[in-house]
Amino acid sequence: MSSNVHGLKLSALLAICQAIDKAINLESALDRVLKILSEQLSMQRATVTLYDPETGQLSINASYGLTAEEKQRGVYRLDEGVTGRIFQTGEPYYVPDINKEPLFLDKTGSRGVARGHISFVGVPIVLHGDPIGVLNVDRLFEDEIEFEEDIDFLKVVATLIGQFISLNEKIMAREAALKRENTSLKYQISKKSKGPYIVGQSSAMVEVQRQMEKVSPTRATVLLLGESGVGKTLIARIIHELSERQGCPFIKVNCASIPGNLLESELFGHEKGAFTGATNTRPGRFEEADTGTILLDEIGELPMALQAKLLRVLQDKELERLGSNRTRTIDVRILAATNRDLGDLVEHGKFRLDLYYRLNVFPVRVPPLRERKEDITGLLNHFLQKMADDYGRHIHLTSTALDALIRYDWPGNVREMQNLIERLVIMSDMDRISLEFLKSYLSPGQSPVVQEAIHMSEDTPRHTSLKEFERNEVMSALERSGWVQYKAAEALGLSARQMGYRVKKYGLESMIAEGRARLRRMKEAQM
Numbered sequence: 001m002s003s004n005v006h007g008l009k010l011s012a013l014l015a016i017c018q019a020i021d022k023a024i025n026l027e028s029a030l031d032r033v034l035k036i037l038s039e040q041l042s043m044q045r046a047t048v049t050l051y052d053p054e055t056g057q058l059s060i061n062a063s064y065g066l067t068a069e070e071k072q073r074g075v076y077r078l079d080e081g082v083t084g085r086i087f088q089t090g091e092p093y094y095v096p097d098i099n100k101e102p103l104f105l106d107k108t109g110s111r112g113v114a115r116g117h118i119s120f121v122g123v124p125i126v127l128h129g130d131p132i133g134v135l136n137v138d139r140l141f142e143d144e145i146e147f148e149e150d151i152d153f154l155k156v157v158a159t160l161i162g163q164f165i166s167l168n169e170k171i172m173a174r175e176a177a178l179k180r181e182n183t184s185l186k187y188q189i190s191k192k193s194k195g196p197y198i199v200g201q202s203s204a205m206v207e208v209q210r211q212m213e214k215v216s217p218t219r220a221t222v223l224l225l226g227e228s229g230v231g232k233t234l235i236a237r238i239i240h241e242l243s244e245r246q247g248c249p250f251i252k253v254n255c256a257s258i259p260g261n262l263l264e265s266e267l268f269g270h271e272k273g274a275f276t277g278a279t280n281t282r283p284g285r286f287e288e289a290d291t292g293t294i295l296l297d298e299i300g301e302l303p304m305a306l307q308a309k310l311l312r313v314l315q316d317k318e319l320e321r322l323g324s325n326r327t328r329t330i331d332v333r334i335l336a337a338t339n340r341d342l343g344d345l346v347e348h349g350k351f352r353l354d355l356y357y358r359l360n361v362f363p364v365r366v367p368p369l370r371e372r373k374e375d376i377t378g379l380l381n382h383f384l385q386k387m388a389d390d391y392g393r394h395i396h397l398t399s400t401a402l403d404a405l406i407r408y409d410w411p412g413n414v415r416e417m418q419n420l421i422e423r424l425v426i427m428s429d430m431d432r433i434s435l436e437f438l439k440s441y442l443s444p445g446q447s448p449v450v451q452e453a454i455h456m457s458e459d460t461p462r463h464t465s466l467k468e469f470e471r472n473e474v475m476s477a478l479e480r481s482g483w484v485q486y487k488a489a490e491a492l493g494l495s496a497r498q499m500g501y502r503v504k505k506y507g508l509e510s511m512i513a514e515g516r517a518r519l520r521r522m523k524e525a526q527m
Contacts, residue, residue, distance in 0.1 A: 017160065026168045030062030033161065038064045043137035043150075047074065048125070048161065049083055050133035058083055058134065086122045086134045092151045095120035123154045127162045135161060198231070198238070199382045200375035201480070201491050204367045208235070215362045216242035221314065223299075223359045224337040226366035229415030232337040233297065235366060240293040245333060248292030253285050256298035264306055265322050274323025286319055286330055293333045299359065300340035300351065307352045314358045334359075369410040369417070376406050377473055379414060382493045383421040391425050400435040408442060471506045474499075478508070483515035 034046040045065040049058045060066070060074035076083045086093050096119050118138050125133040135158045137150075198209055215222055216239045224232040233252065240250045258266050265274075269284030286294060296302070302310065313319050314334060318327050336359050345351035369376065380397070388394045397405070410416055420441055424433055473492065481487035489499035503509060 026165065027062055029164060029168075030161065031064065033157065034062060034064035037137060037157070046135075046137045047071075048133060048135055049074065049076065049087075050125070050165075051078075051087065051131075058087060061133070082120070082122055083134050083136065086124050086136075087131050090124045090126065090131045092121070092123040092155070094151065121150050121154060123151060123158045125158045125162045125165070127166055132162065132165065198235070199379050199493055200372065201378065201477075202372035202375045204372050205375060208364060208366055211362075211364050212239055213242065215239065215364075217244065218362075219333060221333070221359055221361045222335045223342075223361070223363045224335065224366060225363055226337075226339065227368045227413055228339050229413035230366040230368055231414050232366055233295065235364070236293075236295040236335045236337065239335060240333075243293070243333070245292050249289050250292055251285050251289040251294045252297060253294065254297045256301040260303045260306075263303065264309070267306070268309065268319050269321040271321050271323035274321070278323070281321075284319070284321065286313060286332055287328065289332045290330045291332075293335060296334065296336045298338060298340075299336040300338040300342055300345055304350070304352070307355050311352065311355045311358060314355075369413045373406065376410075376417075377402075378491075378493055379417055380405060380421070383418050385493065386418075387421055387425040393425050394431065395425055395428060396432050398432055398434050401433050401438045404435055404438060404442065470502070471508075474502050474506060474508065475511070478512060479515065482519060483512050485512070 030048050034048065037043040037046045046063065047060050047066065048062040050061040051057075052059055055075075056078070058076040058078065060071050063071045063074070066074075078084050078088060082093055082095060120136065120138055122134050122136040124131040125135055135154055137154065198205055198212075212235060222236075222239060224235055226232055236252075237250060240246065253267065255263065265278075265282070265284065267284050267286055269282055269287055270278050272278060272281045296310075309319070313330070313332070317331060318329055320327055342351055342356050342360070346353050346356050369379075380402070384395065384397075412419075423441060424438070428437060430437070474488070477488040477491045478485070481491060485499050485503065486496050489496050492499070494502070503512065
């Protein structure tokens with residue numbers, strides 16, 4: 001190797017190390033590395049092709065000297081061409097003349113206009129002993145430069161690239177962990193500041209909260225599944241508030257409440273004169289939601305004719321208003337909700353399969369209230385407190401009334417409970433709601449479960465008083481919260497002052513001290 005070429009390669013390595021050291025973004029760093037190879041060492045059409053675990057294929061991640069279209073065409077099976085061979089064998093490969101090498105596919109099409117003698121060198125990018133990609137370049141050095149020298153040099157570059165990819169993965173993982181931690185903190189702050197939050201400590205709702213906190217920081221489309229009234233709109237609002245789009249528009253559209261002939265205009269907007277009555281130009285709800293989030297409620301009711309247009313928005317982030325040929329680009333995160341079985345609608349030809357797959361990226365099932373009876377008391381307390389704040393009235397349930405509500409199957413779910421408590425506050429002249437007063441509002445003739453609950457409440461001897469029930473609830477919350485009062489208060493939807501009152505009321509101070517001591521002994525035993 002001539003001293004001139006040796007100096008060039010050392011200079012290039014130094015520049016590559018500096019480019020990697022200063023970079024945070026993987027693709028931009030790789031682009032800089034390939035630019036250095038091209039400009040300082042005449043290694044043309046350099047590419048970094050990485051393995052994509054989602055597709056199971058190799059695709060060009062960074063390039064220099066290729067157009068965007070040529071780069072996009074650079075996708076290879078693991079057993080395809082020179083690139084596939086290098087990846088599978090983990091060994092470098094040298095092509096003296098690309099025109100005489102059958103394995104050389106030129107899938108990018110970038111060498112179709114190339115003239116003269118072109119050789120090609122590729123080396124594997126290895127991490128922890130396993131290939132993760134391939135570094136390829138066209139070799140244009142003079143013939144007196146042995147190709148082995150280029151291979152040795154590119155191996156060093158590939159090693160640097162592999163280490164940077166490893167570092168980048170660690171940074172991305174750390175960022176994801178910080179985002180999840182930040183999301184959890186934002187959710188706790190929202191609860192304390194009376195922002196939107198889930199009321200419920202059942203295992204089913206804890207899982208919903210876990211999924212919600214996991215998906216909120218991402219850009220993923222979320223499909224909320226569950227019966228009417230379970231709180232899908234609330235969860236969509238929380239996902240928006242916990243995302244990076246917080247502070248941007250949150251738009252709700254109920255696809256079932258708008259006639260089909262008006263829904264297209266509602267979603268996508270229209271130009272003046274687009275149809276009879278269109279006296280003004282009007283942007284649609286998607287445009288209103290630009291930079292923010294849109295919730296498409298009752299998505300199962302969306303007419304087939306509009307499903308294709310929605311699919312385009314999901315795929316391309318583009319739309320046209322009615323009566324306009326101008327394509328508008330939007331940046332909107334789409335959340336969808338339904339109480340119907342979309343898979344069944346697909347089977348019956350009432351919902352597009354491709355749209356279903358696009359919406360079903362991250363499904364979250366919200367269970368009905370009858371499947372999480374342990375949340376009923378906490379929800380009742382929450383709505384009683386909310387009505388006290390809204391109406392200035394504090395009402396209480398007798399033990400028989402509470403028992404009936406716990407036994408009730410709540411066909412209208414949480415929404416039914418909220419509406420019921422509000423009606424009781426408005427209609428009752430007393431501060432205590434008895435079972436007799438509650439009967440007419442539960443409509444026993446429409447539900448055998450209600451009849452059984454009322455019968456049991458009236459005729460069965462009481463084993464647990466309301467006072468005992470509340471004491472047990474407070475005890476359970478304290479135990480779940482590690483005997484920390486403020487955490488138990490949050491779980492029950494109470495203030496710290498209200499929790500302190502109940503602890504004294506039920507004489508739980510010694511129980512808390514014993515619980516903390518027991519936990520301390522358990523920790524010491526584990527050390």
